Structures are given as C-alpha cells and as structure tokens.
Amino acid sequence: MKIESDLKNTLFIWDVDDPVSTHLEAPQNHDLLWRGFNSSNEKNSFSILKIVEDNAFVYREQYLKLIYDLGELKINDTNVVEYLEMPEGISYWWMTLFSEKCNYVKSPEIVNSIKLMALHSFLEDSNYTHIIFISKNRLVADSMNLLTESLGIKFNFKSEKEKNPKRINISNIYKKLPFMIQSFVWLSFHLYKRWILKGVGLREWKKTKAKYTFVSYLTDNTSLEAKNLQFESKFWIKLPKVLRDNKIDTNWLHLWLEDRFIPNATDAKNFLNKFNQNDLTLQTHVTLHTFLNINLIIYTINNFFKLRKLGLQLAKHIENKSHYHWPILKNDFNQSFFGSNAISNLLYLSLFDRAMSLLPIQSKGFYLQENQGWEFAFVHAWKSKGHGEEFFGCPHTNVRFWDLRYFFYKSTYYQKSKFKIPLPDYTALNGNYATKIYLEGDYDRNRLVEVEALRYLFLDDGFINFEDGQKKEINEYKVLILGDAEKEPCSEQLNLLSLAQSYIDIDIKYIYKPHPNYIINLKDYPNLDLTVIQDNISTILDDFSIVFSSSNTSACVDAYCKGLEVCIVLDTNNVNLSPLRGFEEVFFVSTPQELANKFNIFFGKPFIKKMQNDYYFLDSNIPKWKELLFR
Numbered sequence: 001m002k003i004e005s006d007l008k009n010t011l012f013i014w015d016v017d018d019p020v021s022t023h024l025e026a027p028q029n030h031d032l033l034w035r036g037f038n039s040s041n042e043k044n045s046f047s048i049l050k051i052v053e054d055n056a057f058v059y060r061e062q063y064l065k066l067i068y069d070l071g072e073l074k075i076n077d078t079n080v081v082e083y084l085e086m087p088e089g090i091s092y093w094w095m096t097l098f099s100e101k102c103n104y105v106k107s108p109e110i111v112n113s114i115k116l117m118a119l120h121s122f123l124e125d126s127n128y129t130h131i132i133f134i135s136k137n138r139l140v141a142d143s144m145n146l147l148t149e150s151l152g153i154k155f156n157f158k159s160e161k162e163k164n165p166k167r168i169n170i171s172n173i174y175k176k177l178p179f180m181i182q183s184f185v186w187l188s189f190h191l192y193k194r195w196i197l198k199g200v201g202l203r204e205w206k207k208t209k210a211k212y213t214f215v216s217y218l219t220d221n222t223s224l225e226a227k228n229l230q231f232e233s234k235f236w237i238k239l240p241k242v243l244r245d246n247k248i249d250t251n252w253l254h255l256w257l258e259d260r261f262i263p264n265a266t267d268a269k270n271f272l273n274k275f276n277q278n279d280l281t282l283q284t285h286v287t288l289h290t291f292l293n294i295n296l297i298i299y300t301i302n303n304f305f306k307l308r309k310l311g312l313q314l315a316k317h318i319e320n321k322s323h324y325h326w327p328i329l330k331n332d333f334n335q336s337f338f339g340s341n342a343i344s345n346l347l348y349l350s351l352f353d354r355a356m357s358l359l360p361i362q363s364k365g366f367y368l369q370e371n372q373g374w375e376f377a378f379v380h381a382w383k384s385k386g387h388g389e390e391f392f393g394c395p396h397t398n399v400r401f402w403d404l405r406y407f408f409y410k411s412t413y414y415q416k417s418k419f420k421i422p423l424p425d426y427t428a429l430n431g432n433y434a435t436k437i438y439l440e441g442d443y444d445r446n447r448l449v450e451v452e453a454l455r456y457l458f459l460d461d462g463f464i465n466f467e468d469g470q471k472k473e474i475n476e477y478k479v480l481i482l483g484d485a486e487k488e489p490c491s492e493q494l495n496l497l498s499l500a501q502s503y504i505d506i507d508i509k510y511i512y513k514p515h516p517n518y519i520i521n522l523k524d525y526p527n528l529d530l531t532v533i534q535d536n537i538s539t540i541l542d543d544f545s546i547v548f549s550s551s552n553t554s555a556c557v558d559a560y561c562k563g564l565e566v567c568i569v570l571d572t573n574n575v576n577l578s579p580l581r582g583f584e585e586v587f588f589v590s591t592p593q594e595l596a597n598k599f600n601i602f603f604g605k606p607f608i609k610k611m612q613n614d615y616y617f618l619d620s621n622i623p624k625w626k627e628l629l630f631r
Contacts, residue, residue: 011128013048013119013144015135016160030128034115034135036572037590051118052575056401057440061409062117063110066325067098068409073321075314081419084310088353090380091419092307095345095373096336098329099421101404102372104552104577106341109328110404111574112140116147116324123151130154136161142327150324179338183304186340187347191297194289196265197256200272201286206358208284210249212629213359213387214239215367215378218254218268218287219261231275231283235368235396237454238622240283243629249282251362253355255374256287265289291354303346311337341373348374349381356381362388364629369393369427371405379422392628393424396455398554398579399434410442423447428628430454431616451624453616458538459561460618477603478509480540481530482559484550485517493550493569494525496592501527503596506603511544513537515553545607548595551578551588560586563611567598585612 015034030044038047052059071081071093084092093099103110123131131148133141133155141157148155174182216235231240231252243250252275256268268287275285311333318333319326335341352374365382369375375393382391399406412421427443429435430453438448453459481497484490497510512530514520522530533540537555541547546565549556557579560566568578570590580586589595617624 009128010130010132011123011126013131013133013135015133015137015140032119032122034133034140037570046122048115048118048122049572049575051122052114055118056575059114059117060402060404060407063101063114063404064407064409066113066322067101068412070098070318070321073317075317080314080317081415082417083314085419086303086349088349088380089384089418090349090377090422092310092345093419094376094421095349097332097341097373098336099376100371100373101407103402103404104574107332109139109331112137112143113325113328114575116140116143116328119144120147120151120324123148123153128153130156132156132158134158134160139327139331143324146324146327179334180308182340183338183343187301187343190344190347191292193258194256194265194287195292196269197272197287197289198292200269200290201276201284202290202358204276204284205251205286205290205355206360208249208251208360210251210282210284211363211388212243212248213251213253213362213365215253215255215365217368218256218271219259230278230281231285234455237457239454239625239629240281242622242626244282246630247282248629250284251359252283252285254285254287256289286355288348288351288355291351291358296350296354297347300343300347300350303350304343307342307346308338311342345373345377349377352378352381353384356385356387359385359387361386363390364388365391365424366394366428367392367424368396369424370395376422379424383422389425391425392428392449393426394428394451395430395434398557399429399437400577400579401437401581402575402577406438407441413442413444430456431614433615449628450617451628452619452622454622454625456558456561456616457618457620457622459558459616460620476509477506478511478544479599480544480547480559480564481510481512482537482547482549482553482555483512483514483518483520484552485515486552487518488573489550489552489571490515490518490520491524492572493548494520494528496569496589496595497548498525498527499592500596500599503593503600505600508599508603513540513555545609546599546602549578551576554579556580556586557615561612561615563609565602565607567595569595 011030011032013032013034031046033047033049035049036047037050038045071079073080075083081091081093086092097107100106101110131144131153133144135141135157136159138159145155145157174185177185214236216233230244233240254272256262256265258264262268262271272285272287275281275283314337315333322329365387367375367378395406408421415421426447426449427438428449428451429438430451435448435450439445484493510528510530512520512532513534514532522532537558541559541562541564544564546567547556547559549559549566549568551568551571556566556568560580560583566580567587567589568580570576570588572590576588587598589598
C-alpha cells in the first residue's frame with residue numbers, strides 16, 4: 001500500500017511489517033515507527049519505542065499513576081478501591097487485570113498505552129496538524145483518534161489487511177462468546193478437571209502441627225525423590241530438605257498447573273497422597289482445590305453476579321477517566337468484571353479464604369510472588385485469619401524493569417484505607433539487581449530482605465577456582481541460541497538470524513535450545529543449519545563462549561553470570577523486557593547487520609571470560625535463607 005500526501009506538517013505512523021521506505025515516495029515525509037527501532041539517519045524519522053526507552057522511568061511512572069488514579073476515582077464520594085469492597089473484606093480492585101498489569105501475557109495492549117503516552121508528549125512538542133496511522137490494530141487506532149482529537153490534530157486510519165487471517169478453532173470461538181457465557185464455560189471446565197482434588201489432604205491440613213506454610217505450584221518443577229518418596233521442588237530447591245533435616249514441620253499449599261509431567265488432576269491427587277503418606281517428610285500437602293465444596297461454588301456465583309452489577313455501574317466512570325486509553329483498556333475491564341478472569345478471581349478468593357480459616361494459626365508464611373490477582377486474595381486471607389506477621393513474598397526468578405506487575409505508583413504504599421493493597425510483610429529478594437530495581441520502584445527498604453537465589457545455585461559452582469579475566473582461545477565457531485516461550489518473539493529472533501547470514505564472514509554452528517513451552521519447526525528456517533539440544537541449561541553453558549537470546553527469556557542471565565558474551569535481540573513490538581536491560585556488557589541488536597557485525601567482531605579475537613557474581617546472591621549453603629527460617 002502506498003500513501004501520497006501533499007499536506008504539510010503531516011506525520012505518518014507506521015505499524016506494519018514492511019520497511020517504511022517501501023511505502024514512501026516523498027523523502028521529506030515525517031515518519032514514526034510504531035514498532036521496531038529506526039536504523040536510518042533521517043532527521044524526520046522516529047521510533048516510538050526508542051522514545052519510550054530513552055525516557056523509561058518517566059513513562060513507566062506515568063502508566064503506574066494512570067492505574068493508581070483509576071483506583072482513586074470518586075464515585076458518590078467513595079473511591080473505586082472502596083467501592084469494590086468484597087464480603088471477605090478485600091477490595092476487588094487489587095485482583096483486576098488493571099492492578100495486575102501483566103504487560104506481556106495477560107494484557108499485551110499495555111505497551112500500546114505506554115506508547116500512546118509517549119506519542120502524546122511527542123505531539124505536544126511538535127507542530128503536526130495531520131496524523132496518518134497505518135496499522136491492523138483497530139484498538140490503537142481508536143485510542144489514537146481520541147488522543148489527536150483532544151489535541152486538535154486531524155486523524156486518518158489506513159487499515160492494513162491481515163495477511164494470514166485467524167483460523168476458526170475452539171479458542172477463537174470461545175473468545176467470540178458473550179462474557180457471561182465465557183465465564184460459566186470456564187468455570188464448568190475448571191471444576192470438571194479439578195473436582196477429584198476436593199478434600200485431598202484436608203484432614204491432615206486441619207490437624208497439622210506445622211507453623212510454617214508455603215504456597216507453590218504443582219508442576220513439572222515438582223518431583224518425588226525416588227528412593228524415599230520425599231517432596232522436591234525446583235522452585236524451592238534445597239529448602240524442603242533443610243527443613244526436614246532440622247525437624248521442622250511444614251504445610252504446602254499447591255496450585256496445580258496442567259503440564260506434561262502432571263497432565264491431569266488424578267496424577268496430582270496421587271502425588272499429594274504419596275507426599276502425605278510419608279510421615280518422615282514432616283510435611284502436609286494440599287492443593288487449593290482441596291477446599292472445594294458446593295456451598296463455596298454457589299457463594300462464588302452469587303458474588304459474580306454482584307460484581308457484574310458493580311462493573312456495569314463503574315464502566316462509564318472508568319471510560320471517562322482513562323480517556324484515550326479506554327479502547328485499549330476496555331477488554332481488561334470486561335474480563336475483570338464480566339469475563340472468565342472475574343469468576344476465576346472470585347473462586348480463588350473463596351478458596352483461599354476457606355483454606356486459611358481451616359489452617360491452625362501459623363507463625364511464618366512464604367509464597368512465590370509475581371503479584372498475580374490470586375496472590376492478593378491469598379495475602380488478605382492470611383492476614384484476616386490472624387496468621388503470623390513474618391509473611392514473605394518470594395520472587396523466584398528475575399525482576400525486570402519493564403515487568404509492571406512488580407511495581408506500583410509510589411502513593412499506593414502509603415494508603416491508610418482498610419482496603420489498602422494487600423502486600424506481604426516482607427519481600428525476599430534474590431540478588432543485588434533485584435534489590436536495586438525494587439528500591440528504584442519506591443519500595444520500603446525495611447520491608448526487603450535478602451536471600452539466596454535458590455533456582456540459580458548451580459551458578460555458584462562456576463565461581464569455584466575461577467581465575468578472573470581468563471583468556472579463552474576460540475577453536476570452534478559456534479553460538480548457543482536460547483529460544484523464547486512464545487511463538488512470535490521466537491520467530492522474530494530466528495528470522496533476524498536468517499537475514500544476518502549474508503553479512504557474516506565465517507561459518508558458524510548454531511546450537512538451538514528451545515524453551516520448554518514452545519518447540520520450533522526447523523523447516524521454517526531452511527537457510528539455518530540448526531542443531532537442537534534439550535539438555536539442562538546448567539550443563540551446557542561451559543561449552544560455549546557466546547549466546548544469542550530472545551529478549552524475554554531469563555536464561556540469558558545464566559549465561560551472563562557464567563561469563564559468556566550475551567547478544568539479545570530486541571522485540572520490535574514491545575519495550576525491552578530483558579532481565580539484562582541496561583547492562584553495559586550485554587549487546588542488544590535490532591537489525592541483521594548489527595547481529596552479523598557482533599558475530600564477526602567476537603569471533604575475530606580471543607575471548608576473555610569474566611564471571612559475573614553480583615547479579616544473584618549465590619551460596620550453596622544458603623546462610624541467608626537459614627537465618628530467615630530459623631530466626
């Protein structure tokens with residue numbers, strides 16, 4: 001599609017796959033890339049993502065304030081947070097997708113809200129009188145239309161057709177159903193799959209002598225130690241054994257996630273029963289769905305209809321307050337108040353409330369913290385039932401600058417309302433970088449504690465007998481490629497590598513380690529000679545000197561800590577979600593030429609290996625954890 005315009009002061013905003021240069025006939029046009037990073041030196045060409053990244057703190061704070069202001073919006077002299085009081089004594093606001101802010105899975109349109117904030121500032125500092133937006137995204141177009149209208153700027157939307165229309169499948173049909181029907185379809189299937197877990201371990205839970213409770217996931221990260229049938233977890237690594245060795249009884253509340261290792265609830269039930277039958281473990285194990293019963297389901301459905309009524313009363317107020325963001329935020333609002341997310345939140349709220357009411361008073365609690373909606377329900381249930389004040393949220397992996405779930409507008413922490421955000425008493429952070437990020441996000445230093453990075457203790461072995469600045473001759477040109485969990489960034493990464501081949505001066509062997517959640521089809525990349533490897537990341541890093549990673553994967557940190565050269569492809573549709581964002585030693589690329597240049601330079605000289613031991617707190621003896629557990 002070509003667009004011709006003789007209008008002065010016109011800005012073309014391109015949200016398309018093709019390079020801008022193929023669309024333009026007049027070199028004097030002003031162009032703004034909605035995706036990708038501008039690689040040209042044209043003074044009239046800009047990238048919205050670059051503008052966002054150059055002012056990252058500003059726009060992150062602006063978005064957090066937008067969400068905070070929505071919660072503080074007054075309705076009949078009552079703010080939204082108080083207006084959404086639930087019978088359990090918590091504000092439902094904290095469980096909405098607005099509050100959760102999962103900007104890369106549940107709410108991918110958040111990045112477009114942030115881009116629109118940057119566009120707003122950009123337009124206020126310019127003299128454009130006409131905007132032409134070329135995109136497939138109708139939601140962004142509607143938001144941009146509201147924005148430009150408020151600024152007195154003429155707006156035109158040129159819709160690009162979908163090259164590959166979505167196929168009709170069950171998932172797409174489900175998404176087209178009315179939200180009410182979606183909710184009850186979700187609830188029916190959810191209960192059908194998990195009803196067999198009802199009552200599993202309930203008797204042991206009620207009579208437990210333990211005073212420590214852990215909330216975790218029952219997934220492929222969980223296993224039975226074959227000889228003694230003892231519970232192990234790759235989330236908590238050494239902690240279950242340390243607690244057993246010190247004769248400390250513990251309770252474990254699991255959220256079962258369907259996967260290849262535990263594919264159905266019957267297998268989950270068998271696991272739990274085996275855990276509970278072994279008296280030597282000193283452990284009590286249940287799942288959240290242990291606490292299901294008919295009355296609880298009826299109660300949840302009644303609350304759902306009450307929430308729908310509140311949502312209907314609230315919608316217009318939120319629409320007006322959010323202004324040009326509303327077309328983008330609308331789906332999150334509908335899901336949070338009318339859809340499957342709403343009934344899921346209410347079910348989990350009821351389950352946690354019952355679980356904590358049946359549990360004898362605990363002195364310490366620990367949970368894997370990602371600030372999902374259900375976590376706020378759990379925190380509230382723990383505190384409202386009078387359990388101990390040594391209550392720890394434990395981010396178990398990397399904390400990233402742009403992962404908005406971990407951040408709130410600063411005023412959130414100082415609310416005096418009884419419906420203030422339900423946060424743990426302490427957050428247990430696993431490294432210097434996580435601590436830095438939290439402090440930059442206005443967390444109270446007195447509520448942060450330091451613990452070893454349990455999931456990354458294998459890196460500690462790499463620091464033993466290592467000579468800093470060790471020089472390593474490169475005898476074989478090979479690159480370890482770390483794949484992504486999602487199809488789109490994975491394809492973008494490998495397509496960029498394919499295009500880079502014509503600029504690379506040497507023959508390189510590419511070893512591809514896929515993410516467990518997404519396996520690529522090698523036939524899609526015929527000009528790449530890829531060897532796929534499934535080995536654990538901890539066992540293969542020492543065989544390489546350089547890795548090429550997607551921007552989202554956390555495995556790049558393992559390579560960085562091991563002293564490897566790290567090259568990361570930037571996501572052209574998103575902000576820089578890499579856990580290594582801002583690290584000077586890490587190289588980020590967005591074009592085939594940049595990637596090829598990196599490989600040509602790297603393999604043209606000896607590699608100086610420098611281990612990085614300041615990202616995580618690493619000590620295989622876990623003294624920080626022991627101090628926390630036994631104090």
